[in-house]
Amino acid sequence: MPEFRKDPIIKRWVIIATERAKRPHDFARTKVEEVREGFCPFDYGNEHTTPPEIFAFRPADTEPNTPGWWVRVVPNKFPAVDPNAPLRKYGRGMYDAAMGFGYHDVVVETPDHNSHLAVMDYKNVEEVIWAYKIRYEQLMKDERIKYILIFKNHGRDAGASLSHPHSQIIALPIMPKRVQEELDGSKEYYEYKERCPFCDIIDEEKRERERIVEENDHFIALEPFAARFPFETWILPKRHMNSFHLISEDEVGSLAKILKNVLYRIYAALDNPPYNLLIHTAPTSLEGKDYYHWHIEIFPRLTKVAGFEWGTGFYINTVPPEDAARYLREVSLEQV
Amino acid sequence: MPEFRKDPIIKRWVIIATERAKRPHDFARTKVEEVREGFCPFDYGNEHTTPPEIFAFRPADTEPNTPGWWVRVVPNKFPAVDPNAPLRKYGRGMYDAAMGFGYHDVVVETPDHNSHLAVMDYKNVEEVIWAYKIRYEQLMKDERIKYILIFKNHGRDAGASLSHPHSQIIALPIMPKRVQEELDGSKEYYEYKERCPFCDIIDEEKRERERIVEENDHFIALEPFAARFPFETWILPKRHMNSFHLISEDEVGSLAKILKNVLYRIYAALDNPPYNLLIHTAPTSLEGKDYYHWHIEIFPRLTKVAGFEWGTGFYINTVPPEDAARYLREVSLEQV
Numbered sequence: 049m050p051e052f053r054k055d056p057i058i059k060r061w062v063i064i065a066t067e068r069a070k071r072p073h074d075f076a077r078t079k080v081e082e083v084r085e086g087f088c089p090f091d092y093g094n095e096h097t098t099p100p101e102i103f104a105f106r107p108a109d110t111e112p113n114t115p116g117w118w119v120r121v122v123p124n125k126f127p128a129v130d131p132n133a134p135l136r137k138y139g140r141g142m143y144d145a146a147m148g149f150g151y152h153d154v155v156v157e158t159p160d161h162n163s164h165l166a167v168m169d170y171k172n173v174e175e176v177i178w179a180y181k182i183r184y185e186q187l188m189k190d191e192r193i194k195y196i197l198i199f200k201n202h203g204r205d206a207g208a209s210l211s212h213p214h215s216q217i218i219a220l221p222i223m224p225k226r227v228q229e230e231l232d233g234s235k236e237y238y239e240y241k242e243r244c245p246f247c248d249i250i251d252e253e254k255r256e257r258e259r260i261v262e263e264n265d266h267f268i269a270l271e272p273f274a275a276r277f278p279f280e281t282w283i284l285p286k287r288h289m290n291s292f293h294l295i296s297e298d299e300v301g302s303l304a305k306i307l308k309n310v311l312y313r314i315y316a317a318l319d320n321p322p323y324n325l326l327i328h329t330a331p332t333s334l335e336g337k338d339y340y341h342w343h344i345e346i347f348p349r350l351t352k353v354a355g356f357e358w359g360t361g362f363y364i365n366t367v368p369p370e371d372a373a374r375y376l377r378e379v380s381l382e383q384v
Numbered sequence: 385m386p387e388f389r390k391d392p393i394i395k396r397w398v399i400i401a402t403e404r405a406k407r408p409h410d411f412a413r414t415k416v417e418e419v420r421e422g423f424c425p426f427d428y429g430n431e432h433t434t435p436p437e438i439f440a441f442r443p444a445d446t447e448p449n450t451p452g453w454w455v456r457v458v459p460n461k462f463p464a465v466d467p468n469a470p471l472r473k474y475g476r477g478m479y480d481a482a483m484g485f486g487y488h489d490v491v492v493e494t495p496d497h498n499s500h501l502a503v504m505d506y507k508n509v510e511e512v513i514w515a516y517k518i519r520y521e522q523l524m525k526d527e528r529i530k531y532i533l534i535f536k537n538h539g540r541d542a543g544a545s546l547s548h549p550h551s552q553i554i555a556l557p558i559m560p561k562r563v564q565e566e567l568d569g570s571k572e573y574y575e576y577k578e579r580c581p582f583c584d585i586i587d588e589e590k591r592e593r594e595r596i597v598e599e600n601d602h603f604i605a606l607e608p609f610a611a612r613f614p615f616e617t618w619i620l621p622k623r624h625m626n627s628f629h630l631i632s633e634d635e636v637g638s639l640a641k642i643l644k645n646v647l648y649r650i651y652a653a654l655d656n657p658p659y660n661l662l663i664h665t666a667p668t669s670l671e672g673k674d675y676y677h678w679h680i681e682i683f684p685r686l687t688k689v690a691g692f693e694w695g696t697g698f699y700i701n702t703v704p705p706e707d708a709a710r711y712l713r714e715v716s717l718e719q720v
Contacts, residue, residue: 049469050484052558060561063464063484128399128692128700133385142588143609148386148399199691207690218692222388225396226697252478273479326695345694353689354543355535356464356554358681359662361562364464 053274057233057245062274062363070278070366072317072375075350080203080211080320089125090156090212092116099123102153102183105175118172119179120156121217127152128218135192135221151187151219155179156212164202164213166311166320174304176215180327181300184293187219188332194223195331198292203322206349215325223331230328231336238339246341247288249273259369261376262309266302269310271369271376278351278367279318279376281310283344290330290340307344313379314348321348389610393569393581398610398699406614406702408653408711411686416539416547416656425461426492426548428452435459438489438519441511454508455515456492457553463488464554471528471557487523487555491515492548500538500549502647502656510640512551516663517636520629523555524668530559531667534628539658542685551661559667566664567672574675582677583624585609595705597712598645602638605646607705607712614687614703615654615712617646619680626666626676643680649715650684657684 051064089097092115101112102121110116123131129150137146157176158168165173180198187196200215201208237245253259253270261269261281269283283306285299295303314323329342357363387400425433428451437448438457446452459467465486473482493512494504501509516534523532536551537544573581589595589606597605597617605619619642621635631639650659665678693699 050463050465052482052484054480056479058561061558065464065484127386128401129386140609141592142584143392144390146388148388148401195696197692197695199695201690205688207688216691218696220696220698222397224696224698225394226695229697248478256477273476324691324694326691328695347694352537352541352543354537355552355660355662356533358660358683359533359535359562359664360531360554360556360560361565362556362560 055272055274056249057237058229059233060274060276060361060363062276062365064275064368065364065366066368071371072279075278075318075321075348080205080322088161088210088212090120090154090159090210090214091161092159095120098154099125102186103179105179115159118158119175121179121183122154122156124152124154124216129220146222149192149221151190151193151217153183153217155183155215155217157215158213161212164311165200165308166315168213168308170301170304170308173308174301177295177300177304177307180215180217181293181295183217187217188293190219192221193219193332195220195227196329197224198327198329200325201322202325203320203349206322206324208322227328227331231331231340234336234339234341244288244339244341246284246343250284250286259373261313261373262306264302264306266299267306269306271373273369275365275367275369275372276363277347277349278365279314279321279372280345280347280365280369281314281372281376283307283310283346284341285343288341290336290342291334292327292329292342294342309381309384310346310376312381312384313376314346316379317375318348318350321350323348391608391610392585393573394565395569396610396612396697396699398612398701400611400704401700401702402704407707408615411614411654411657411684416541416658424497424546424548426456426490426495426546426550427497428495431456434490435461438522439515441515451495454494455511457515457519458490458492460488460490460552465556482558485528485557487526487529487553489519489553491519491551491553493551494549497548500647501536501644502651504549504644506637506640506644509644510637513631513636513640513643516551516553517629517631519553523553524629526555528557529555529668531556531563532665533560534663534665536661537658538661539656539685542658542660544658563664563667567667567676570672570675570677580624580675580677582620582679586620586622595709597649597709598642600638600642602635603642605642607709609705611701611703611705611708612699613683613685614701615650615657615708616681616683616701616705617650617708617712619643619646619682620677621679624677626672626678627670628663628665628678630678645717645720646682646712648717648720649712650682652715653711654684654686657686659684 095113104117104120106117133147133149431449440453440456442453469483469485
């Protein structure tokens with residue numbers, strides 16, 4: 049019997065289709081192939097083909113925009129928004145529009161073209177998180193920016209146009225609808241319960257233990273109760289904090305461990321599937337101090353989003369999150 | 385310079401990336417191939433392999449579940465929801481869930497395995513619309529049903545698991561979030577302007593003429609101002625009505641013409657791309673009589689929805705709708 053489940057924050061219903069439940073190997077054909085493109089702007093020696101670097105982690109005796117770096121942050125060469133656009137809204141007939149102001153950066157995660165977060169050293173993943181945090185804090189200083197999204201597309205089917213491991217950071221002058229919904233939902237829960245809904249989720253999941261993938265000192269990884277997608281995985285900090293940039297040095301180390309492990313589990317269980325990774329964080333106004341709780345959402349792209357999802361906002365998930373959590377827990381970390 | 389544009393109803397912002405503007409042939413690699421699977425449950429002679437038909441348009445001297453039909457409506461063999469499930473909501477710890485009650489039907493649009501709406505006779509398309517309307521009215525009678533979605537996935541990349549032309553109808557006991565948002569947005573506009581926002585859009589587009597693809601007596605097809613996707617196309621009835629099932633006999637004929645023409649234009653301009661087609665209609669309560677206006681949304685699946693879209697609810701559209709409308713208008717209908 050299928051089951052409707054409701055996300056406690058967004059109030060999005062999903063259908064868990066237990067009768068058509070799938071196992072990890074049912075999805076194996078989506079594998080991300082390690083293809084070597086002819087030319088890669090993110091390889092050593094090609095630094096001049098990207099816009100000049102914003103910063104990089106590199107030995108003190110190397111010049112900017114030369115090899116030697118281990119993480120490199122550059123403006124996107126084909127940005128969706130433009131830092132030189134004026135901040136201006138205007139009407140067009142009955143419609144509303146605005147100039148496309150914003151920042152769109154790329155974090156090149158490693159010089160190694162064929163590596164990726166799931167198989168990197170913990171230390172390298174930690175450095176990537178530091179790059180996120182530093183760039184986030186720089187962008188926060190621009191008062192025109194309302195929201196900063198850090199995200200990653202792994203594999204062509206997840207929307208990546210280059211295979212060299214990289215993440216993206218987009219800073220926007222308009223509050224995204226999706227984020228506002230999450231803030232509003234959290235606030236409504238907080239007003240009713242006087243508790244942060246994400247802290248409640250962590251407590252509930254620790255009691256039930258059915259959907260936990262892994263936990264360490266500072267973070268917990270779990271399959272959400274109303275997962276939209278097979279193997280959708282969230283990583284939440286145990287300490288209540290609304291904005292990603294508030295993460296402490298200890299927490300960065302702990303996050304690197306759980307993030308790499310979770311991505312490795314997904315990589316091993318599902319044979320390197322394409323995935324999207326998103327950091328959900330508070331707006332730059334730091335709204336939601338009491339009720340919002342930053343976290344990471346990862347979803348392997350194993351199924352197609354089709355007419356039903358577009359038309360309703362419901363999702364049909366063919367892997368119950370309890371099963372997905374078990375499959376991911378069973379992955380051995382010995383080779384990590 | 386990219387431009388932010390806001391959907392006047394949903395208030396969803398999109399980024400029209402004019403500098404990366406693409407032309408139809410840039411998308412040609414997404415073509416839906418006409419593959420002949422070994423066995424097709426929707427072909428003549430295989431009627432016994434689907435659940436027994438709900439109804440079919442067939443000669444009076446043929447038996448149900450035998451060949452001879454031209455449109456056939458059957459329950460989905462692998463339904464996402466189950467008409468035999470009890471209508472029951474319950475708590476699971478802090479979470480909310482419900483039994484998966486609902487209807488999930490398939491409309492087999494033609495016995496011709498390799499045909500599809502874009503290349504069918506107008507008469508056949510008209511019959512498909514009649515099947516939608518009849519089944520819609522049947523399902524409305526079940527008082528447990530709050531919303532009925534009619535949709536179509538064309539091609540594997542749009543989520544179709546069978547290539548034989550078919551649509552789906554899902555009837556749900558829970559009001560979908562996506563639909564509620566559209567109703568709420570329309571209502572808010574109506575309260576402010578005292579006019580239906582969709583009627584306003586039709587007026588505005590007829591004045592500007594930049595985004596119209598085609599119009600006839602009863603319908604208008606256009607690219608919306610804040611199109612999320614390249615070549616996203618809406619078809620709206622000119623007469624204000626909130627629910628699809630209120631369509632008159634004349635309007636069915638007029639809709640068949642514009643729907644087939646629009647799908648043919650997309651087929652010809654983009655070389656048979658995968659697409660999703662959705663009928664946006666009022667809930668079965670018929671809420672929104674004054675402010676809601678049913679319509680069809682079609683989006684070719686030419687680009688991947690990636691981290692940015694998932695994280696923000698913003699979309700990046702690389703084809704300005706004005707360009708898309710022009711490309712679609714330029715398609716000759718001589719061979720139709």
